[in-house]
Amino acid sequence: MKFSAQQIADVLQGSVDGDPQVEISTISKIEEGQSGSLSFLANPKYTQYIYTTEASAIIVAEDFVAEKEIKATLIRVPDAYNSFATLLAYYQNMIRKEKHGREQNVFVHPTAKVSDDIYLGAFAYVGENVKIGKNVKVYPHVYIGDNVEIGDNTVIYQGVKIYHDTKIGGNCTFHANVVIGSDGFGFAPQSENDFRKVPQVGNVVIEDKVEIGAGSTIDRATIGSTILRQGVKLDNLIQIAHNVVIGENTVIAAQSGVAGSTHIGKNCMIGGQVGIIGHLKIGDGVMIAAQSGIGNNVKDGEIIQGSPAFSVGDYRRSYVMFRKLPDLNQRVSSLEKKIQDQQKE
Amino acid sequence: MKFSAQQIADVLQGSVDGDPQVEISTISKIEEGQSGSLSFLANPKYTQYIYTTEASAIIVAEDFVAEKEIKATLIRVPDAYNSFATLLAYYQNMIRKEKHGREQNVFVHPTAKVSDDIYLGAFAYVGENVKIGKNVKVYPHVYIGDNVEIGDNTVIYQGVKIYHDTKIGGNCTFHANVVIGSDGFGFAPQSENDFRKVPQVGNVVIEDKVEIGAGSTIDRATIGSTILRQGVKLDNLIQIAHNVVIGENTVIAAQSGVAGSTHIGKNCMIGGQVGIIGHLKIGDGVMIAAQSGIGNNVKDGEIIQGSPAFSVGDYRRSYVMFRKLPDLNQRVSSLEKKIQDQQKE
């Protein structure tokens, strides 16, 4: 299938700068562009490649100003990354074969209510009283425990394990080997360093449009619910402990962990490998740098870094000095010597 | 089902402070208490809620002193958290339906010895010469490799993968997608930056009453055994490398990792996202703050923090100064100027 740069610009409601008839048959990264391919430029780190790429057309920001000659046709749009996402969605729909129907060897408890139009992969397990909405995809080796409810259009990839009583909204995506609803980590210390398990009788509630990355684990509440609100996006290998609440559209990068009963606000952006201790309140719109450790409540809109974390600007100023500590030590030693010399005089 | 506050106090051997006849029909968190619900107060952070909660009864410490009027009936006990755990266990037993019997589509090797009374979920795999004790629960999609032995009453949730030769005690709980017995990470450097795999011919030994959180991975020993002693509790997404030994009742929070051949003592408490390098000896009763990095042996009873970690008090004092480093630098610059001015005079 081939499209002209003009046709693509029309779809994106952009303007063409260069040959509008150049033919596009595939999509590539800008640094790997070839004749016939379409690329995009959104991250300034890659601007250099626009002058050397072999791509036939490039989606750029409306206000992009070239500093040298560019061979490719430019398609100018208000937001290059978003427009590229739109095109990728078209492309994916063209190349992807949607899964449908029930494969052999599935386990569906007779009491489960399952829409007729779902995909149910081989070796999937659907427990007692489960309710699954329309157009849901349940890939092979998925486990859906008793009393789980799943909304329309949700996609559950191979190997996801959902414990009993979990409530899941519509249009969610869970990647391979996600675990939802495992017991919270609660042990009451007994005499003589023995521990006794605190039963975890709550559940997990996941609202609409939540995406969870491969291998992440979401623990059920001790009592009440662990909650991921609408639009939450979790990357891979993230740990969410019991009774945590994460607000709307908050995004968390890979390998971060949130300890028990902490509430995180909406529209936060949390970097990778961040740790947040339990029983905290993190405000709305908070940004946390990668590898930070959060030991106190955080106010709306704060941007923080460090372990323990504080204001990102202050952290960076302190870290600059950390790198110069041996030098600072020398300066203090030198001062000490001068004072001592003075006092000898 | 309904109980009076007095009936609950009798079960917990506590005393009633307020209306002993108030009716309880459910359990809630103190901040979400409603008429008819029972809550508890153990963490002082939540004390404020005792004056505003709508819960009908609250389990508190014997010596709790109210600073304002409290509407709810108090049930006073020596240890509120423990008593609440007791009640949760009762509650769980009432609401939970225990799994029993063999579901369709299981793989059990003819040489495996499996008690008649176990639960064996659909798509579970039981290999050659496996021995499974009484009242064990094997959920769907569990893999039990050749020669594995499992003690009585152990619960193995969906998707757990246990490699060959692993020995597991009784009353253990392994959450979804735990991996036990994967190869240790051993590669012998060859000429020209090539590596050659060191075969891992040892196994994993897990004693009684061990709990392992979702997605954690326990590698088998190169030779000998990786060992988790009785009562060890591991949270989610923890990595235990080959030939590690973890002592009795040691508790490790989520996303921590222990490198090869390190021995950890008993009754330790290790925070989340801690890393411990290989070939170390960590003593008994050690406490390690979250996100710490351990690069040296640690003596019995030490409490440490930092990466690399040292005494927690010293770490905190250093970190206070780290935050003030730009200020310290200013002070040194100011001193330098003063000395210089003096010398000019």
Add this chain to the structure above:
Amino acid sequence: MKFSAQQIADVLQGSVDGDPQVEISTISKIEEGQSGSLSFLANPKYTQYIYTTEASAIIVAEDFVAEKEIKATLIRVPDAYNSFATLLAYYQNMIRKEKHGREQNVFVHPTAKVSDDIYLGAFAYVGENVKIGKNVKVYPHVYIGDNVEIGDNTVIYQGVKIYHDTKIGGNCTFHANVVIGSDGFGFAPQSENDFRKVPQVGNVVIEDKVEIGAGSTIDRATIGSTILRQGVKLDNLIQIAHNVVIGENTVIAAQSGVAGSTHIGKNCMIGGQVGIIGHLKIGDGVMIAAQSGIGNNVKDGEIIQGSPAFSVGDYRRSYVMFRKLPDLNQRVSSLEKKIQDQQKE
């Protein structure tokens, strides 16, 4: 089966120092050696045990010089760790029963091309147009998505989930519950803090002799490929994001994460719990200390530590001073007082 120390030395092309006829029937760690067992000494931390071990023979370096009497027979070789790996391989071949054939209850799509000699465990899933080479082992509960290709002799342990379009070389090993080909974490911010998923239409390419540890996750590329080059070794619970490229024979320890589009060179050694942000270039032969955070490009051969990381020597010098910060603060206060006293005079 029994061997003499001389027979073992012959296999390893080593020389015997002590009784060449002593009989060996098993392998042990040096600190757990017993009569009849063979051990090795490679890590100097364990040298003390050579004087006390009950092992009958010990593999040591050619140039090892004993400081006291040693009871055991020594087998001297150029590289003790490598020789021990050789012996373990012999031992493993003796004790291990290779898996062969097709177990019951597998799902193989009629269009899949699968060599006759592979092992296909129960409940394994092989999708449309999959191609699997000779002597491949596919353990139970493995999922192989549509259009995946797998080279000869690759071993895929229980619960591994491989998404569609992944290309895998020969002689690879993937441990239990590894995920390959999950969607990259790409969301285009929309108005009002909403996010829109960026379709991930690329794939994952894994070359020959790659080993991936249990529970690790490798995301597919947005466009193009996420690539692990020949000989890459990843430990457990590692996260590799979309469009990352990792060079030949690079080794990464457990729980590290690499963010999107970063390219790592060949022959690097990366410690555990390291985080590397996106869009970076890490050179060849780079060494990164455990728990470091990498926020900038790294040149060939650099050795770095810290979060953010810099030269390991400088980091350690700074950290020594970090520990002494309260003391440095005292020294500055003392200087301030002296200057002030001077000025009063």
